[in-house]
Every structure is written in structure tokens, then in C-alpha cells.
Amino acid sequence: MKTDIKTNQLNEKYSIKNGIASTIVLNGSNNYFPLFAIGVLGATNYQVSLINSLPQFVGMFAVIICSILMGKLDEKKKFTAYSVLFTRLFMILIFFVMYIPKEYQSWVFVVLVGLMNFPGSFANLSWQSFIGDLIPEERRSGFFGDRNKVLTIVGMVTTFVIGIGLQQFNKSNSFPYKFLFIFAFISGMVEVYYLKKHIEFKSETTKEKRIQKIIDWTAFRDKPFIYFLVCGLFFNFAWQMAWPLFSIYQIKDAHANGLWISFFNVANQIAQIISFKWWGRMADKYSNARMMVFVSIGMASTPILTILSKNLIYLTIVNASSGLFVSGTVLILFNQLLEITNDKNRSSYIANYNILLAIIGFIAPQFGVYMLDQMNMGISMIIAGFLRATSAFIFLMFFYFLRKKRGQSQYAVSSID
Numbered sequence: 001m002k003t004d005i006k007t008n009q010l011n012e013k014y015s016i017k018n019g020i021a022s023t024i025v026l027n028g029s030n031n032y033f034p035l036f037a038i039g040v041l042g043a044t045n046y047q048v049s050l051i052n053s054l055p056q057f058v059g060m061f062a063v064i065i066c067s068i069l070m071g072k073l074d075e076k077k078k079f080t081a082y083s084v085l086f087t088r089l090f091m092i093l094i095f096f097v098m099y100i101p102k103e104y105q106s107w108v109f110v111v112l113v114g115l116m117n118f119p120g121s122f123a124n125l126s127w128q129s130f131i132g133d134l135i136p137e138e139r140r141s142g143f144f145g146d147r148n149k150v151l152t153i154v155g156m157v158t159t160f161v162i163g164i165g166l167q168q169f170n171k172s173n174s175f176p177y178k179f180l181f182i183f184a185f186i187s188g189m190v191e192v193y194y195l196k197k198h199i200e201f202k203s204e205t206t207k208e209k210r211i212q213k214i215i216d217w218t219a220f221r222d223k224p225f226i227y228f229l230v231c232g233l234f235f236n237f238a239w240q241m242a243w244p245l246f247s248i249y250q251i252k253d254a255h256a257n258g259l260w261i262s263f264f265n266v267a268n269q270i271a272q273i274i275s276f277k278w279w280g281r282m283a284d285k286y287s288n289a290r291m292m293v294f295v296s297i298g299m300a301s302t303p304i305l306t307i308l309s310k311n312l313i314y315l316t317i318v319n320a321s322s323g324l325f326v327s328g329t330v331l332i333l334f335n336q337l338l339e340i341t342n343d344k345n346r347s348s349y350i351a352n353y354n355i356l357l358a359i360i361g362f363i364a365p366q367f368g369v370y371m372l373d374q375m376n377m378g379i380s381m382i383i384a385g386f387l388r389a390t391s392a393f394i395f396l397m398f399f400y401f402l403r404k405k406r407g408q409s410q411y412a413v414s415s416i417d
Helices: 005-028 030-040 045-070 077-099 102-134 137-167 175-196 207-214 223-240 243-253 258-286 288-306 312-339 346-374 377-416
Strands: none
Touching: 005 030, 005 077, 005 102, 005 137, 005 175, 030 045, 030 102, 030 137, 030 175, 030 243, 030 258, 045 077, 045 102, 045 243, 045 346, 077 102, 077 175, 102 312, 102 346, 137 175, 137 258, 137 312, 223 288, 223 312, 223 346, 223 377, 243 258, 243 288, 243 346, 243 377, 258 288, 258 312, 288 312, 288 377, 312 346, 346 377
């Protein structure tokens, strides 16, 4: 899809504004779901793990349906905008959870968080494909690096303000969360508004091509994509299995309140701001696959460092060190996915990846809490760290595969010449 420079600049501007609103939604709601569930609703460890895993289970079915629907679309903007709209409407439903009988609140909340990811998966998959079409390949690393930096600053400020606000109330008081969920809904409407302002050109995809796209399973015969799947899915399993463990450790073991949870997030986001551009430059210079080796090693340190102390200041520092590598994970994994796809196969490849990622996202947090119940927090975190470190070796093999493949391609071209 070819667009002029002015159109590209407008789309980049609207994408940043849309992303700012989206960041406010996530930082005003999702980041505090575990604290709300444990402190206000009295959720169990199993329910906390479901907050992480149930959305992935629901999303698995959503991605399959979404990939079929998107195969029939000539334009993606409207579909993406309505997907976001229906996702943000769940904030209103979550708001009313606090008005039902106490014994049902935690389970209703868990179910709503899970169901919210049905339209949420539509939104995520369609946005990835939509923005991949709009942003030229040569602009991606620079633009997404700058965009992520701006969004991280917004997220940091939002989180800090929310943390100060929550500090004024008892941890079990539901009033501040009512305000947060309504505010998140309003921000979601702003998110939809800027999403609809993007300039999209109608695709000239024929009916025959659309039908072929729906039933296209050629992705699983594409070696670079298969190798990326192995690397990405293994890394995400090791990454996500520790998510509920961090929440449980910080809230139940270290007794962090809303203000400290905000400090953790702010420290993490400051580190991301500092490192986003560096990761983008290094990925452009050395390749996405090579830099994921270093990302994986850095991510492996976080679970192990976390369990060394329950001191809240120390945990803030650990979250800061984690942010240095989270920024690399967010930027490089997405860029690597875009790198091994093209305009013709991007939607189906991204759909296949997200379907498998949803399965991993459901299993991994459950496995993490299962280990916690069978062993203890220390051993569970060490295993998570070891698996993250192992993914570095797998990404190293992926890098050598891509380098060899590109070398063969260059040799073939030179031979023809």
C-alpha cells in the first residue's frame, strides 16, 4: 500500500494520540486489576492466575474468528475501531461488579476480565495488521521506538498520579476503583476517536484472494516463520508464567499498597523510556533476532532478583532493571514479526501467531501458580528465570538461521547476475 509523505505523517500523529489514550486506559485499569482483586474483592491465588490466563484462553477463539472476518475485509480501520469500542465498554460492566453480592464479586470480575479479551483480541490483531500496512517498513523501528517512548512517559505520569490517589484510601476501599474504571472508559472513547481519524486506502483485494487468505495455512510451511514461532512462544511461556507470581509476591509477601505498585510501574516505565531508542538503534544495526538474545538474558534476571528481598525500595529498583529489557521485548518481538511477513501474508501470519500465543498465555500463568502451590515462591521464580535464559540460546539459533538464509539468497542473486 503506497501513501505519500503527508499521509504517513498524519497517520503517525494519529497513531501516537490513539496510543496515548490506550495507554491511559491500560494504566488506569489493567495494571491495578490484581490489587483490586486481592485488596477489594479478596481473590485467591488461583483467581489471580486466571486474571492473567483466562483472557488468553478466550482470546484464542477470538483470534480464529477475527482472522476469518479480516480475510473478508477491504478496509481494516472501521473493524479495528469497533473492536476497541466494545472492549472499552467492559469497563462499565466491571464498574458494576462492586454492586453485586460480595460472595460473587471476585468470580464475576475474573469472568468479565476474561470475556473482555474477546473484542480485545479482535482489536489487537486488527490493529497489528492495520498499522503494519500503514507504516512503511523503513520507518517502523524509528517510529515505533519514538511512539513507545511517548506512550511510556504518558503511562508513567498516569501511574504515578493514580498511585498517589490510591494512597489516600484504605486498600479495601472500592471508591477509587470506581473512578478509575469510569475514567478508563472515557479515555477509551478518545482512543476510538483518534483511531478512526487514520487515513486508510481501500485494498483492491479480489474475492478469490480473500477466500484464499481465509484458508491460507502456508505460514506453517514458511521456515523463518516456524522458527520464529518456536522462539517467540517459548520466550512468552517463560515470560508469562511469572506474571501472577510477581503480583502475589509484591502484594501478599511484600505487602505493597497502591502507591508502591505505582512506584514499581513508574520505575519500570522510566527505564523503558531510557532504553527504547537504544534497542531500536541496536536492532537496526545488529538485527532483531540477535538483540532478542540479550533481551532474553536480561529478562531472566528479574524473577531471581525479585525474591532476594521483600524491601519495597529494593523491589522498585528491580522493576526499574526489568524495564530496561521489557522495552526491548515489546519493540523487537513485534518488529521481528513484521520483518518475516509482508503485505500479502501479514494478516494470516499474525493471526496464526496470536492463536498459538493465546494458548501459551493461558497455560503459562496456570503453570506458574501450580509450581507455587507445589513448591514455593523461591523455586518457582528460579525456574522461570532459567527458562527465560534458555530462550536466549533459542533466539541465538534463530539468528544464525536467518543469517545463513540471507547469505544463500545473496549468493543466488549474484549467481543469476
